[in-house]
Amino acid sequence: MKKIFVLTGEPSGDKLAARVIAQLQKRKTDIEYLSVGGNHLKSLKINSIYDIKEITYLGFTKVLLNIFKIKKKINQTVKEIIKFNPDILFSVDSPDFTLRVVKKVKKIKPNIKTIHFVAPQVWVWRESRVKKLKFFLDHILLLFPFEKKYFDKEKIVSTFIGHPLLDDQKKNNIDIGKIIKADRKVISIYPGSRFSEVNVLIPILFDFIKLMNEKYEDLFFAFHSTKEHVQQIQNLIIKEGFKNCEAISDEKIKSHILNSSIFAVAKSGTVSLEICHAQVPSVIIYKMNMINFFIIKMLVKVSYANIVNIAAQHEVIPELIQKNCNAKNIFNKVDQFLSNPDMSKNQIDKFNKIIKNFRTNKSSEIASSILIDSF
Secondary structure, three states, rough: EEEEEEEEEOHHHHHHHHHHHHHHHHOOOOOOEEEEHHHHHHEEEEEEOOHHHHHHOOOHHHHHHHHHHHHHHHHHHHHHHHHHOOEEEEEEEHHHHHHHHHHHHHHHOOOOOOEEEOOOOOOOOOOOOOHHOOOOOOOOEEHHHHHHHHOOOOOOOEOOOOOOOOOOOOOOOOOOOOOOOOOOOOEEEOOOHHHHHHHHHHHHHHHHHHEEEEEHEEEEEEEEEEOOOOOHHHHHHHHHHOOOOEEEOEEEEEEEEHHHHHEEEEOOHHHHHHHOOOOOOOOEEOOHHHHHHHHHHOOOOOOOOOOHHHHOOOOOOOOOEEOOOHHHHHHHHHHHHHHHHHHHHHHHHHHHHHHHHOOOOOOHHHHHHHHHOOO
């Protein structure tokens, strides 16, 4: 029986990996799996060697503070992969963790095929990393077509497969009437998938909701969360006394709510593409400690945080970052959109022109075919 080890480092990577593996399981049933994964891979009956939360650290300072723990986790992961002896090591995103593991595994077991999904963002910073990747990666799966030139230059095998979050998904008939009253307009809120993000952004988002509630009477705010954080956020909602807010972690319900939303406020990240795919106008928010922000500002070579804005080379989706990420600014921007429907239509028209180039509608199929062909 063939074996695949699926290596992820955070919930977003776990979600992307699960989409590919779910497609692979439909096509080939005689594969044994083991992983470092979360709830999405777990739902596919794939065991994880430890809880993914143990390696989900945010920011440079947190990594520095936990450097010895991370190094120990890398060594433990390498040991377990070698013990499992897979035909393929399928690593997904989180390059600062996953690629360190892959490099060590390849050195010990060069016969293991190494396939990495979600290329390191060399077009944002540290382009020099590409030269090093060719020594331990056999194949890189790309989300965006413009990435290919960086890897072709170093003769690294790469394939543009498109972004799975932009693939057409089967619509689910779900009654959300018990969660949201029929007369309420929904605003979807994405506070992040890490504790540190949630803890920073929730107070700001709560103050934003208070401002919105002073002006609007017909709104409902749906916090899209993970299973790890949903109860924490729900408890904070109850403590704050909000009657028009709910934290939701069920993926099918979250998808349905997003598609029913009139607007979204989202932490910067891949979820922005999911929001665009649902044809929902949005703003992007993010806040980190000043040390991390200063380091990133020195290293990055792009002017925007959001991939749509980077591709467009101008701000299609408003970004409220650092000191601009406050309740008043978020309220003013959202209020501006809600008061002017043409702004929403204009944003949707613009991001549709961008994301059509990121879409193949069969990304998971292409990725699963590459995995099968690699045995």
